[in-house]
Amino acid sequence: MALSLDDIRHLFDAHGSMAYSGEPVTQLQHALQTAWLAEEAGASRELIVAALLHDLGHLLNLQGETPTERGIDDLHQYYALPFLRPVFSDAVLEPIRLHVDAKRCLCAMDPEYHARLSADSVRSLQLQGGVFDKDEARAFVQLPYARDAMTLRRWDDAAKDASRVTPPLSHYLGIAASVA
Numbered sequence: 001m002a003l004s005l006d007d008i009r010h011l012f013d014a015h016g017s018m019a020y021s022g023e024p025v026t027q028l029q030h031a032l033q034t035a036w037l038a039e040e041a042g043a044s045r046e047l048i049v050a051a052l053l054h055d056l057g058h059l060l061n062l063q064g065e066t067p068t069e070r071g072i073d074d075l076h077q078y079y080a081l082p083f084l085r086p087v088f089s090d091a092v093l094e095p096i097r098l099h100v101d102a103k104r105c106l107c108a109m110d111p112e113y114h115a116r117l118s119a120d121s122v123r124s125l126q127l128q129g130g131v132f133d134k135d136e137a138r139a140f141v142q143l144p145y146a147r148d149a150m151t152l153r154r155w156d157d158a159a160k161d162a163s164r165v166t167p168p169l170s171h172y173l174g175i176a177a178s179v180a
Helices: 005-015 027-040 045-053 056-060 090-109 111-115 119-127 134-141 146-158 169-179
Strands: none
Touching (some): 027 056, 045 090, 045 146, 090 119, 090 146, 134 146
């Protein structure tokens, strides 16, 4: 079953107020901030939508607050894809699917990146397979949309500011409608 834009709005209305895994923002604030950072950077409309929806799997596979503290990897990067695939192209879906492995790759390529990860992101990194080795990192960057996923990942990491003001969800759902 595909998710409509109304379904996506409903998911954010119903669950967007949940804390974003040990961070000072909600799921909705995190999604909006990630999309805003993408928009501010001049990203394509598809990548802005990927930024908005990259963690939608958390809202579909509810595991409670901070599941990593209980040793749970909710596989959120995959969970939303079957619902989104009938609606969006690979330019939206692949950065979502790859954003977790992008963290694993960035950690392998940039020790300073790893040092800046939040406590929850470090916990989830271990549950998600840990830092890539050099060969895995080289293979990852060759994948279609890997660069977009790595860029999305950096916005993801920066989208945890409780005081940041963003456009509303309706603004980004309008962009989503234009690429659906």
